[in-house]
Amino acid sequence: MSDLKVYSMASDPIYIGTGGYTIGRVDNTIVRDPITRIPKIPGSSFAGTMRFYSALELQSAFKEKYRSKPAERKKIENIEELFKEELFNKVDKKEWITTYSGNKWSLMKCAGQDDKPNEYYDNDEDIDKIDSEKSGHCGHCIVCKTFGYSKDSKSQQGIAFFSDLNIIFFPVYTRKGVMWITSKQLLEFAGIILRDIESPQGEQVFVITNEESDKGGNAINLGWLNLPYITKNYSIEDELQEDIKEYIKNKIVLVPDDLISHIINSNLEVRTSVSIDPLTGASKQGALFTSEAIPRGTIFYGDIRLMERPVSNDMPSLSQVEAMINDASKYYESFGIGGMVTRGFGRMKVFIDKSEGGTEDEQQS
Numbered sequence: 001m002s003d004l005k006v007y008s009m010a011s012d013p014i015y016i017g018t019g020g021y022t023i024g025r026v027d028n029t030i031v032r033d034p035i036t037r038i039p040k041i042p043g044s045s046f047a048g049t050m051r052f053y054s055a056l057e058l059q060s061a062f063k064e065k066y067r068s069k070p071a072e073r074k075k076i077e078n079i080e081e082l083f084k085e086e087l088f089n090k091v092d093k094k095e096w097i098t099t100y101s102g103n104k105w106s107l108m109k110c111a112g113q114d115d116k117p118n119e120y121y122d123n124d125e126d127i128d129k130i131d132s133e134k135s136g137h138c139g140h141c142i143v144c145k146t147f148g149y150s151k152d153s154k155s156q157q158g159i160a161f162f163s164d165l166n167i168i169f170f171p172v173y174t175r176k177g178v179m180w181i182t183s184k185q186l187l188e189f190a191g192i193i194l195r196d197i198e199s200p201q202g203e204q205v206f207v208i209t210n211e212e213s214d215k216g217g218n219a220i221n222l223g224w225l226n227l228p229y230i231t232k233n234y235s236i237e238d239e240l241q242e243d244i245k246e247y248i249k250n251k252i253v254l255v256p257d258d259l260i261s262h263i264i265n266s267n268l269e270v271r272t273s274v275s276i277d278p279l280t281g282a283s284k285q286g287a288l289f290t291s292e293a294i295p296r297g298t299i300f301y302g303d304i305r306l307m308e309r310p311v312s313n314d315m316p317s318l319s320q321v322e323a324m325i326n327d328a329s330k331y332y333e334s335f336g337i338g339g340m341v342t343r344g345f346g347r348m349k350v351f352i353d354k355s356e357g358g359t360e361d362e363q364q365s
């Protein structure tokens with residue numbers, strides 16, 4: 001088993017809707033943790049987009065001619081041969097694509113969850129036609145093996161399990177500029193332990209910084225809340241992931257666990273939009289609606305667990321799967337996650353870290 005830590009930072013507001021509820025003045029509400037009420041990105045959205053981007057990356061390795069006619073690539077015995085035949089774009093050759101033999105069966109349809117018949121076959125004798133008849137999934141490629149597939153004859157659970165992406169640092173505008181709020185509980189969830197710093201009590205907050213400037217005592221405004229604060233001299237940098245610490249170091253405010261949900265929920269982005277009538281191109285009467293979203297700059301944490309399967313001869317290796325996930329992650333920066341991506345929502349940066357100890361487990365098995 002191997003555990004990949006995932007950090008992400010929203011570069012746009014992120015909207016993942018619940019579909020239909022109206023709370024207060026907001027028409028389109030976002031997904032929240034049922035207990036803490038803190039908004040999150042559900043693991044299902046994360047896994048679904050990662051599957052799509054992995055398939056996209058895999059398909060982009062095939063030249064145009066073979067991308068549209070997988071049957072032609074399947075005639076070739078093995079993947080190395082396929083590669084030698086220069087059917088792949090050589091510019092960007094990737095080990096997880098060119099050495100895992102199941103990949104020659106792959107289709108763009110492996111990206112989705114549909115189970116429509118496969119239309120790609122132009123050859124009646126194709127044995128695999130029967131195999132894929134009832135599903136869009138090929139059932140052989142690294143995408144199908146990683147995320148699972150189902151068809152009439154056969155189905156298999158994937159080897160990758162995606163957690164929710166939970167908020168660990170949330171940006172709030174203050175008179176000191178933008179600060180990122182967090183709480184002991186949120187940090188512990190991500191395995192970040194602040195030694196010698198207790199959780200603040202009551203309505204007090206701690207500004208965690210390495211710079212010695214003011215010692216606190218005054219109040220800091222977190223949105224409309226004005227709270228007294230104490231400056232804690234502490235370097236949290238060693239415990240933070242490389243890519244995110246540049247943004248937030250010395251700008252962290254630790255708030256009591258029982259206040260964090262309240263502060264996050266009162267500082268969400270709320271946008272008002274107008275529905276456009278597709279026939280006239282004008283706005284519809286009474287079609288003003290509001291949507292809430294997680295603001296840009298929010299930092300999330302989650303993990304991806306990869307399970308080693310006992311029958312491994314036709315399975316990709318965990319390092320191949322890891323490489324695929326790494327390569328697929330770049331698509332979040334341009335295509336994003338969640339709803340309203342055409343209105344400038346959803347893009348984020350995703351950073352994947354392999355956690356320590358993962359390789360040890362692999363060696364034992």
Ligand SMILES: [Zn+2]
Pocket residue numbers: 105106107110137138139140141142143144145
């Ligand atoms: Zn597939």
